[in-house]
Amino acid sequence: MAAKTFNLLSIGERGVGKTVFLAGSYTELQGEYSAEHPKASWFDCQDQEVRSNIEKILQHIQNTGLYPPATIKITNFNFDLKHQGWRGIKTRCKFRWWDIPGEACHIRNPDFQELVLKSHSCCVFISAPGLLHDREYAQTLTDLFDQVVAIASLVNQQRLNYSFAIVLTKCDLLESGTVTQLQIEQNLQPLITRLDALKANYQRFYSAIPIVSMQGTASLNARGAADPLLWLLAQLNKHHHFQPNYNLATGLAQTALTQQMFPSNLRKSVALLAIASISLLGIAIALLFTLGLFTIAPDQAPITEQKVHL
Secondary structure (H helix, E strand, O other), X not given: OOOOEEEEEEEOOOOOOHHHHHHHHHHHHOOOOXXXXXXXXXXXXXXXXXXXXXXXXXXXXXHHOOOOXXXXXXXXXXXXXXXXXXXXXXXXXEEEEEEOOHHHOOOOOHHHHHHHHHOOEEEEEEEHHHHHHOHHHHHHHHHHHHHHHHHHHHHHHHOOOOEEEEEEEOHHHOOOOHHHHHHHHHHHHHHHHHHHHOOOEEEEEEOOOOEEEEOOEEEEOOOOOOHHHHHHHHHHHHHOOOOOOOOHHHXXXXXHHHOOOOOHHHHHHHHHHHHHOHHHHHHHHHHHHHOOOOOOOOOXXXXXXXXXXX
């Protein structure tokens, strides 16, 4: 059976650390298997262009000791998730990672709509220092939270197997300890409460990928950096064994045709769009989002406690 291919969406403001996260994840798991240095799992670039793009990022860090500049255009990174088992090396699955400029991560952006519709799971990036100490940044998170909840609403309506990895970046810039963790959890409640109400499948991850220098050479200290991606891919491999191509576009098409929550005139318009072309469903997302039809009144739901170390 051919390895399944999954599309992973990334959402987050400019400078939140999406590119560093990808480079750190790759760095942590990269390398081909050898008897001297076995790796249980690693990411293998599918083509030379992807390998070159990753190496440019890592080379920039090595030469300057600085993080790479912000992404200026949507860039595709295609990887194989390789696994070394007792029967040899096996490709567990393939995945596409779309590195998206922060300003393009908006539900009314047609290009972003298309990526949302084709996605199987999502990484949501939030700056932990910004969440705690930057009031202006914290206010911009309202739009981000609404976008995530809009997607989670579609997932809930159609009972799709779609997961969210909530990645809190730059945790190395915060003081470690329980108090910091509690503050982060408190500031995340506007998002967490709504996701719990929608019974969304999500996991929080605390990411710290500092640049370290050894013998005059700078590199990313990426420990546990790949955990969010490995978790998402594990969820996808578990739930999409028989329907790997069942993505958000499929679910929205069914929603437009079957849901009774829409006003009759709007339901008819959306249904016609769904029948005419799956690519036009992005318009439906933007329309429904604008009209507030995906807003869910949050129920009081228990929050799962997780053991993390900042």
